[in-house]
Structures are given as C-alpha cells and as structure tokens.
Amino acid sequence: xxxxxxxxxxxxxxxxxxxxxxxxxxxxxxxxxxxxxxxxxxxxxxxxxxxxxxxxxxxxxxxxxxxxxxxxxxxxxxxxxxxxxxxxxxxxxxxxxxxxxxxxxxxxxxxxxxxxxxxxxxxxxxxxxxxxxxxxxxxxxxxxxxxxxxxxxxxxxxxxxxxxxx
Ligand SMILES: CC(C)(COP(=O)(O)OP(=O)(O)OC[C@H]1O[C@@H](n2cnc3c(N)ncnc32)[C@H](O)[C@@H]1OP(=O)(O)O)[C@@H](O)C(=O)NCCC(=O)NCCS
Numbered sequence: 257x258x259x260x261x262x263x264x265x266x267x268x269x270x271x272x273x274x275x276x277x278x279x280x281x282x283x284x285x286x287x288x289x290x291x292x293x294x295x296x297x298x299x300x301x302x303x304x305x306x307x308x309x310x311x312x313x314x315x316x317x318x319x320x321x322x323x324x325x326x327x328x329x330x331x332x333x334x335x336x337x338x339x340x341x342x343x344x345x346x347x348x349x350x351x352x353x354x355x356x357x358x359x360x361x362x363x364x365x366x367x368x369x370x371x372x373x374x375x376x377x378x379x380x381x382x383x384x385x386x387x388x389x390x391x392x393x394x395x396x397x398x399x400x401x402x403x404x405x406x407x408x409x410x411x412x413x414x415x416x417x418x419x420x421x422x
C-alpha cells in the first residue's frame with residue numbers, strides 16, 4: 257500500500273541533495289535522532305538501488321489554535337476546542353536528479369494516505385505543511401492546500417483527504 261519505508265541505516269542519506277540546504281541537512285544530521293526521540297518519523301522513497309533515497313517526508317502529531325482555522329470551517333467546530341489536532345507533514349523533498357518526474361506528487365500522496373489511515377485511530381482534523389519558500393507554497397497549492405491566515409502554514413482538511421482514498 258505504501259511506497260516509502262522508515263529511514264534506516266540501509267539508506268545512504270549523506271548522498272541526498274534536493275538543492276535546499278535546510279532539507280538536506282535535516283536528512284543528513286537530524287532525521288534519525290528525531291525518529292529515536294519520537295519527535296517525528298521520516299519516510300524515504302528508495303530508488304532501484306534501495307540504498308539510494310529518491311525523496312523523503314516527515315510526519316508528526318501537532319495542533320493549531322482554533323483561531324487560525326478559517327472562519328467558514330471554524331463555525332462548524334466546537335468552541336471548547338481551543339487547539340485543533342492535526343498531522344504535520346513537516347518536510348518533503350526530492351533529490352535533484354529525480355525532480356520533475358512525478359516523485360514529489362507520489363511522496364505527497366503516500367504521505368496523505370498515511371495521514372488518513374492514522375486519522376482513523378487518532379483524531380486529526382487536517383494535514384498541515386510548513387512550506388520553506390514560495391516555490392514550495394506553489395507546489396502544495398497545486399494539490400489543494402490552502403493558507404492558514406497569519407502563519408506561513410498551509411492545510412488541507414482530512415475530510416478532503418478522505419475523498420482521495422475512500
Ligand atoms: C517541490 C518538490 C518537492 C517537487 O517535487 P518534484 O518531484 O519535482 O515534483 P513532481 O514532478 O512530482 O510534480 C508534481 C506536480 O507538481 C507540480 N510542481 C512541481 N514543483 C512545483 C512548484 N515548485 N510549484 C508549482 N507546482 C509544482 C508539477 O508541475 C506537477 O504537476 P502535474 O502533476 O500537473 O504535472 C521538489 O522540487 C523539491 O524537493 N524541491 C526542493 C525542496 C522543497 O522545496 N520542498 C518543498 C517542501 S518544504
């Protein structure tokens with residue numbers, strides 16, 4: 257069902273380069289520690305040579321203040337929930353030599369499928385992303401993510417994600 261696997265020692269992460277130092281450095285130096293500390297899980301898409309990472313993304317639990325939720329959606333939520341549970345797709349990146357071949361889209365669908373499956377056993381109202389720059393924002397907007405007002409973040413409601421997989 258999933259094309260990705262959890263980052264492990266079989267993956268030669270030091271070879272990965274997507275062109276953005278922050279995202280490369282995260283995979284090289286921090287992702288494994290974050291998994292160990294249960295802060296986030298890093299999923300990688302292997303190439304034909306399974307030690308080569310074509311791309312990766314990270315998932316973790318999170319919440320956003322109710323006040324950030326756009327008014328049209330907020331009206332349907334109980335006011336007693338001051339923080340709304342979400343799933344954070346913290347980072348997503350594709351190696352430079354694999355960009356422009358549909359890998360980013362594949363990773364995003366794989367991530368959304370995991371988010372949706374998780375939402376069946378743990379409440380999660382939306383998937384939230386934190387785009388690094390305008391380029392990343394455009395990528396997520398192309399897949400229906402909307403901006404959360406007064407934050408650099410974007411979201412897609414889990415009800416919308418559900419329609420992809422039900
Ligand atoms: C942004 C990124 C993830 C896209 O991955 P990719 O494999 O090159 O993208 P894909 O080939 O899967 O493209 C899928 C679709 O998204 C569109 N797309 C890709 N990059 C885009 C961008 N920057 N802006 C708008 N649309 C974009 C493509 O046109 C394509 O549309 P189509 O399905 O209608 O043909 C990749 O370029 C990358 O890793 N960049 C550096 C890291 C980064 O910015 N990550 C963003 C999250 S923080």
